[in-house]
Amino acid sequence: MRKIIMFFSGIMILLLSVAALYFSGALFDANNDRYIDAFVFQPNNLSSDRIGHPVPIDQLSDKFVREKLIKKFITEYFYVNPDVENIALRTRSDSVMAAMSGPIVFKDWKKNVAKEINTLSDKKCMRTATVVDEIIKKGDYWEVHYELKTWGKSNDMNLTPQVENGIIYLKIVFEKGVRDKRAGSKFDVQKYLNSGGDPAAIFKFRVDEVRR
């Protein structure tokens, strides 16, 4: 009789273990409960969410990423839109410009270029910046040919932009992969992106010197 009781007690404990295993798994899943519905939305032709074609994996080399980041840096460095809040955000220490620049470059940019951007923005000007030629390495520096188009006033449909071409030399640090640290502390890429951060700031890319 006693052995039978022991046997059933063992079975009971085993069942309890299985139940506990099931519930602990369910509790874990409840924390991250996601459903996948098997249908796909085609973004509308006019939608800003339309993504175009992804870059093929064989094209997605370090060179490709580096050039994209240099182009992004040039845009961040020069572009102007008529919203003064935009430049206020760009000069903050957590901005993408701050993330892509070394401390000296960011300080110089704030002191010189950002002031000019602010003045243009106040006057309701717009300026676009594009890289127009191949980016080539000369010694320690990357030579970048850029084109600035500046609209000196807004709401004038007769106005054509003033075009200015220039060359800028950038000394950059670039490594493969994404950052694990930023400003000395641990950097959580997923958290940063989920909070709407600019993806350009996650790469191990930094401009240490700018010569014009």
Add this chain to the structure above:
Amino acid sequence: MDYPGNFQTPADPAGKSIAVSRFMAICTFVAFFIIVFLCGILLWSARSERLEPFMISTNSENGEWKIVGKNPVSLEYPAQRTMQESVVGNFVKDWFKISKDNSENENAWKDCDRNVCISGDTLMFGERSCAIYCSVSEDLYSRFSYDILPDYKKRFQNGETWQIDEKSLSIMPAGKISDNGGTWQVNLNLVSNIAGRFNVKIFMKVARNKNFYPQTMGFYVADFNSYRID
């Protein structure tokens, strides 16, 4: 037991086996919780290494980079945001409209009484009476009437008409959009019967005042800057 006179309690012959079974029961109890805990850790470690790829969309025109597919922001669009997009979309249509019918133009561009806008007789569907005035701040209307209107009237006198190609209209935020407004970027193609079709980029600031603009939940256009791209 004669306590406290007699401490010599007789030993229980079954005491040892009871103690052993108690000890075993406690061990089983502890082992049970250790097993549950280890199962939890096992599940956690199995699930904690998850591949979360993200796709970056880059815009070569404005240098904007953003994550697509993963959707960092909520897919739910609150009414405030939808209304702002509606205000933006309707306003650019009115701003860039030069009709061949002069009375329609004058009606849309004229200076009105703010009470007329509040009363609800304007801004009905298809109704363009006071279309510009009722959608903007006093300051922007002043800029419109002094800087823009003379040019529009000159174009009308030259027989020019404007209308936007609605299929080309794209509206996107240019910064943070709150329940009280924000800056929007609009791209569109403008069709002129004289100059042809050209691309226009617009930055416009939407603000909110529930008292003066009740028909649009208080949203109005506080600043408008457009540029001809090509």
